[in-house]
Amino acid sequence: MSSPTQALSHQSLRLSDVHRKAQLWRGIVSISLIEGRNLQPMDTNGLSDPYVKFRMGHQKYKSKTIPKTLNPQWREQFDFHLYEEQGGFIDITVWDKDAGKRDDFMGRWDVSSLAFSPTATPSLLETATQTLSSFKAGLKTHLY
Structure with missing residues (x-):
């Protein structure tokens, strides 16, 4: 049986979830994952x-795994909601899937969510579309 403290803690967690879900979003960041080129071989x-x-x-989103390739073609789209108080980064990581063991890390790219604001400068948007080594992700934004 749970204590009054645990019950109160659980209730406050539920209230914070309700509050989070009730927040109004101010825009959508739509990310089109296109392809990877000349990726590093990670398997034997x-x-x-x-x-x-x-x-x-x-x-959070995860793309499909493209088996046995260094030049994957994903052609997938992922939509993120931007909330008023939300700042920070979109964290993009590339992994190699390994059956039966831990997946191999291949690379990371952080994009400031400020790049998707209505006041973003062209240079900030250009920075948001740069590539991570040979990894290429097309970024498209739609702010409503």
């Missing part, structure tokens, strides 16, 4: 099984 066969993870705050 000289290839990789790459996939990409995206995270912004509590929102």
Whole structure:
């Protein structure tokens, strides 16, 4: 049986979830993951099984894994909601899928969410579309 302290803590967690879900978002960041080129081979066969993870705050997405390639074609889209108080970064990581063991880290790229504000400068938007070594992700933004 839970104590009154645990019950109160659980209730406050539920209230914070309700508050978070009730927040109004001010825009959508739409990320189009297009392809990777000349990725580093991570497996003994000289290839990789790459996939990409995206995270912004509590929102997370993972691409499909493309087996046995150094030039994956994803052609996937992921939409993030931008909230008024939300700042920080979109964290983009590239991984090699390994069956039966820990996946291999291949690279990381952080994009400031400020790059997607209505007041973003062209140079800030250009920075947001740079590549991570040979990794290429097309970024498209739609702010409503």
